[in-house]
Amino acid sequence: MTLLTLEHVARTFGANTAHPVHALRDVSFTVDAGEFVAIMGESGAGKSTLLNLLATLDQATAGQLRLQNQDLAQLSAEQAAKFRRDHLGFVFQSFNLLDSLTNRDNIFLPLVLKRTPLATMQARLAPLAEQLGLQELLDRYPQEISGGQKQRVAIARALITQPALLLADEPTGALDSNTSQQILAIFNQVNAQGQTILMVTHSAVAASYAQRVLFVKDGRIYHELFRKEQSSAAMQSQINNAMLTLSKGGVANDD
Amino acid sequence: MMIKLLASLWQAHRRIYWPAWLATVVLVALNYLLFALASDPSLRHFGFSSLTNALLQIGIVFIVAITLGFLGYADNFLAKAQSRAFGLYRMLGMTHWQLGGLMSLDRFSFLATAGLVGVCTGTIFTRLAGQVLLRLIDGTAIHLAFWSARGTAATAVVLALGLVGLIVVNLWRLQQVSPQALFTTGQLEKAPAAKTPWLSGSLGLLCLGLAYWQAISVKPSMAALVQFMGATLLVVIGTYLVFMAGSILILRQLQKWPRCYYESPRGMIAISGLLTRMRANGAGLATICLLCSAVMVLLFGSLSLYVGRSRIQRLWNPAAIQVVTPLKQRAQVHQTVVQLADQQGVAVRRVADYSITVPQYGKITGAKFSTQLGGAASNTATLILISRQTYQRLTHHPVPLAANQALVYSPGQAVPSRLKVGEATYHLHRLAHFKWGIDPTHSIFPPIYLVVNQLPVQLPQLRVQAFDYQRTLPTTKKLAFEQSVMAALPMADNSYLSMRQTIKTFLNGLTGGTIFVGFLISLAMLVTTAIVIYFKQLTEGMADRHRFVTMQAVGLTPLETAAAIRTQVLAVFLLPVGGALLNLAVAFPGIHKILKLFSMYDGWLELKIAVGVAVLLLVIYLSVYAFTTRLYQRVVASGQPTDGDVVR
Numbered sequence: 048m049t050l051l052t053l054e055h056v057a058r059t060f061g062a063n064t065a066h067p068v069h070a071l072r073d074v075s076f077t078v079d080a081g082e083f084v085a086i087m088g089e090s091g092a093g094k095s096t097l098l099n100l101l102a103t104l105d106q107a108t109a110g111q112l113r114l115q116n117q118d119l120a121q122l123s124a125e126q127a128a129k130f131r132r133d134h135l136g137f138v139f140q141s142f143n144l145l146d147s148l149t150n151r152d153n154i155f156l157p158l159v160l161k162r163t164p165l166a167t168m169q170a171r172l173a174p175l176a177e178q179l180g181l182q183e184l185l186d187r188y189p190q191e192i193s194g195g196q197k198q199r200v201a202i203a204r205a206l207i208t209q210p211a212l213l214l215a216d217e218p219t220g221a222l223d224s225n226t227s228q229q230i231l232a233i234f235n236q237v238n239a240q241g242q243t244i245l246m247v248t249h250s251a252v253a254a255s256y257a258q259r260v261l262f263v264k265d266g267r268i269y270h271e272l273f274r275k276e277q278s279s280a281a282m283q284s285q286i287n288n289a290m291l292t293l294s295k296g297g298v299a300n301d302d
Numbered sequence: 303m304m305i306k307l308l309a310s311l312w313q314a315h316r317r318i319y320w321p322a323w324l325a326t327v328v329l330v331a332l333n334y335l336l337f338a339l340a341s342d343p344s345l346r347h348f349g350f351s352s353l354t355n356a357l358l359q360i361g362i363v364f365i366v367a368i369t370l371g372f373l374g375y376a377d378n379f380l381a382k383a384q385s386r387a388f389g390l391y392r393m394l395g396m397t398h399w400q401l402g403g404l405m406s407l408d409r410f411s412f413l414a415t416a417g418l419v420g421v422c423t424g425t426i427f428t429r430l431a432g433q434v435l436l437r438l439i440d441g442t443a444i445h446l447a448f449w450s451a452r453g454t455a456a457t458a459v460v461l462a463l464g465l466v467g468l469i470v471v472n473l474w475r476l477q478q479v480s481p482q483a484l485f486t487t488g489q490l491e492k493a494p495a496a497k498t499p500w501l502s503g504s505l506g507l508l509c510l511g512l513a514y515w516q517a518i519s520v521k522p523s524m525a526a527l528v529q530f531m532g533a534t535l536l537v538v539i540g541t542y543l544v545f546m547a548g549s550i551l552i553l554r555q556l557q558k559w560p561r562c563y564y565e566s567p568r569g570m571i572a573i574s575g576l577l578t579r580m581r582a583n584g585a586g587l588a589t590i591c592l593l594c595s596a597v598m599v600l601l602f603g604s605l606s607l608y609v610g611r612s613r614i615q616r617l618w619n620p621a622a623i624q625v626v627t628p629l630k631q632r633a634q635v636h637q638t639v640v641q642l643a644d645q646q647g648v649a650v651r652r653v654a655d656y657s658i659t660v661p662q663y664g665k666i667t668g669a670k671f672s673t674q675l676g677g678a679a680s681n682t683a684t685l686i687l688i689s690r691q692t693y694q695r696l697t698h699h700p701v702p703l704a705a706n707q708a709l710v711y712s713p714g715q716a717v718p719s720r721l722k723v724g725e726a727t728y729h730l731h732r733l734a735h736f737k738w739g740i741d742p743t744h745s746i747f748p749p750i751y752l753v754v755n756q757l758p759v760q761l762p763q764l765r766v767q768a769f770d771y772q773r774t775l776p777t778t779k780k781l782a783f784e785q786s787v788m789a790a791l792p793m794a795d796n797s798y799l800s801m802r803q804t805i806k807t808f809l810n811g812l813t814g815g816t817i818f819v820g821f822l823i824s825l826a827m828l829v830t831t832a833i834v835i836y837f838k839q840l841t842e843g844m845a846d847r848h849r850f851v852t853m854q855a856v857g858l859t860p861l862e863t864a865a866a867i868r869t870q871v872l873a874v875f876l877l878p879v880g881g882a883l884l885n886l887a888v889a890f891p892g893i894h895k896i897l898k899l900f901s902m903y904d905g906w907l908e909l910k911i912a913v914g915v916a917v918l919l920l921v922i923y924l925s926v927y928a929f930t931t932r933l934y935q936r937v938v939a940s941g942q943p944t945d946g947d948v949v950r
Contacts, residue, residue: 102855104855124859124860125859125860125861128854128857128858128859128860128862129857129859131855131856131857132856132857132858133857137855137856139855143848143851143852143855144852145574145849145852145853146578146849147574147575147577147578147849148570148574152570152574155564155570156570156853156856157856157857159564159565159566159567159570160567160853160856160857160858160862161857162565162566162567164565165560165564165565168564204856
């Protein structure tokens with residue numbers, strides 16, 4: 048079942064100026080429910096612009112984005128915020144946990160915004176905390192825990208709303224390789240439970256955990272790789288090759 | 303190159319530099335103004351000018367202290383804001399001494415320009431201020447110089463002191479930290495304290511409670527001032543502890559209340575934000591609260607004295623001259639006054655001539671007046687008795703009184719319906735007005751007049767003679783005549799003199815000088831308060847920017863964001879002014895009792911002044927609040943994703 052559809056999406060900054068910047072041009076792809084998709088590309092390729100459009104933090108200048116049949120272009124700022132808290136979960140590179148809240152309250156935050164009863168929040172937190180190994184960390188503050196632990200708290204915050212789509216922006220960018228692997232394993236684990244994930248990353252290792260990798264260059268989708276039954280190592284090798292080809296200016300063949 | 307770097311610092315941190323610079327200009331102008339007035343010779347040549355000058359000197363002490371305190375406070379913000387740039391300069395190879403030189407040049411240019419503009423501003427306003435002071439103290443003409451060299455020099459000394467202090471502190475700061483730390487200072491966020499500060503929070507609440515109790519229970523006695531000072535000290539300690547720890551205590555309890563904390567986004571955002579903020583900024587908010595309290599108390603006290611001065615004059619001097627002496631000197635007094643009047647062409651006439659008992663100082667406990675021997679600190683009243691016949695003669699009102707009955711006139715305090723004085727017990731009937739119900743000694747204890755059938759034989763008596771002369775005489779002639787009377791009369795034990803014009807000149811000097819200096823100090827404190835509020839909003843806006851961006855990313859809507867900001871900012875900035883209003887409300891009874899020491903008994907008038915002052919401060923405070931809240935919202939909004947942020 049298709050969860051997300053992008054049709055001919057474009058985003059231009061400074062359209063009315065002498066030097067408009069075309070961050071995205073004619074981007075089209077779909078994501079099925081339960082998929083784990085990675086988006087790769089060099090800096091300035093347009094990955095984050097794409098993520099911001101999907102996160103309803105920005106509006107496309109052309110084309111259509113639909114998530115669960117909702118046209119994202121039709122949302123006002125107020126509706127977009129409500130849509131985000133109802134349908135989307137976010138994991139950021141710099142965790143974006145609030146220092147003024149305990150880890151428990153950080154996880155509760157999106158549910159508090161939805162005015163969810165405390166009992167429901169607690170019922171949802173218990174299995175998540177167990178799965179992510181957070182039981183001992185809940186009453187501490189973000190400054191008192193490690194980067195990997197922070198990212199696990201951030202994942203719990205993203206998942207507690209049971210979102211249709213989990214958006215991750217360089218989720219391992221600020222972590223060492225061991226911790227990165229733990230976080231990516233968690234992503235695989237929740238994906239196996241049916242969670243749809245769309246992850247933007249620079250890292251071939253991180254992308255190799257995804258079922259499908261989209262390569263973005265100069266604001267366009269240039270290439271697509273499917274993992275299928277391949278091992279992580281084989282997938283990683285394919286990603287590296289694709290990135291090399293892209294950096295040389297060529298277009299790799301679809302798998 | 304240094305100039306370019308300086309210019310870039312000013313440009314980069316203009317939101318801190320310019321308001322701080324403007325406030326410094328105002329404070330420098332106030333310094334100059336007071337120094338110029340205090341050093342001007344024309345302010346030393348009229349009655350009680352030494353009193354006015356003493357008040358100006360007190361004003362100088364306060365204004366200089368406020369100025370130096372403000373410079374230190376503003377510099378702290380500047381230093382934090384500049385730390386990234388300074389860290390970068392160090393990393394790029396600037397030596398410690400070069401950095402110190404740049405910082406010193408920066409502070410010097412800041413103070414030099416503010417000093418120059420401040421002295422010019424002060425010069426413009428000094429003559430106007432001099433005329434206002436003249437009117438307030440009802441003085442004779444003054445001729446202030448256009449520019450005061452002494453005022454300028456003294457102001458320059460204050461600024462030089464400030465500059466040296468700032469340079470020393472900043473050199474020490476630069477010495478203490480590594481370039482990396484300099485580079486990151488101001489970016490570190492602190493988590494709310496893990497432990498609830500039960501001890502300091504409870505201690506703060508206890509201090510405030512004790513202070514409030516002291517202020518409310520203060521009695522109009524010699525001990526009142528000391529007790530009030532003690533209460534003030536406790537309020538200062540208590541306010542700091544309550545804002546820094548007590549608020550955390552309360553917020554932690556609110557956090558444990560799910561209905562308040564988890565069931566509304568606003569509750570969670572406001573409480574968690576306040577928790578972080580009170581730990582970091584509790585002292586700043588306490589400072590705002592205390593500055594507002596000080597402004598209100600100062601304006602209330604000085605305005606009450608100023609407005610009430612004519613009432614004090616009437617109370618102290620129903621006639622132009624009152625002479626109280628032992629009975630045997632009665633004729634001599636009359637003769638001396640008439641002779642002097644004749645010599646100076648003053649038309650004098652005796653308007654009252656009667657006996658009173660020697661004033662007794664003591665206190666009323668239950669239904670008994672007891673005189674205090676060696677316990678003056680607990681005295682609260684001056685008891686004077688006059689006979690029924692005297693009262694009838696003075697007022698032309700016949701009053702039938704039984705032996706155990708008395709009329710009582712007590713403008714400064716309530717008295718019971720029955721009072722035992724010595725061996726006699728009187729049933730009292732209150733008098734609303736008694737023109738001659740004066741305390742000839744002008745003591746700080748409110749007078750209680752008892753009109754009785756027979757004066758007790760054991761109490762010695764004094765003779766009161768009151769004289770009037772033509773009111774149209776010039777002030778200088780009135781003063782000259784009164785001073786000649788003062789010099790000529792033989793003043794033995796139990797002799798008291800009270801001269802209307804002399805008293806009036808003294809009170810005008812005291813109250814006019816007090817209100818003038820009080821206003822200038824209040825202005826300095828208001829400017830400081832406004833800047834403290836401004837800096838708080840600015841720094842907190844910057845700190846909250848990231849918080850609100852994150853919350854919006856996880857679904858906080860723009861409307862909810864605006865509401866959350868309003869709630870949070872309102873809570874934070876209403877706390878200090880709320881605390882200040884509470885302080886004023888509690889200080890009111892204490893100040894009322896202290897004003898009684900100056901024979902100010904009109905509580906209703908004082909209440910009106912207190913309300914007026916509170917309303918004035920609220921208006922000013924809310925204006926600053928509205929302006930700075932817009933700034934806060936702009937700072938927070940500047941963290942929203944923009945076209946420039948999204949391409950990566």
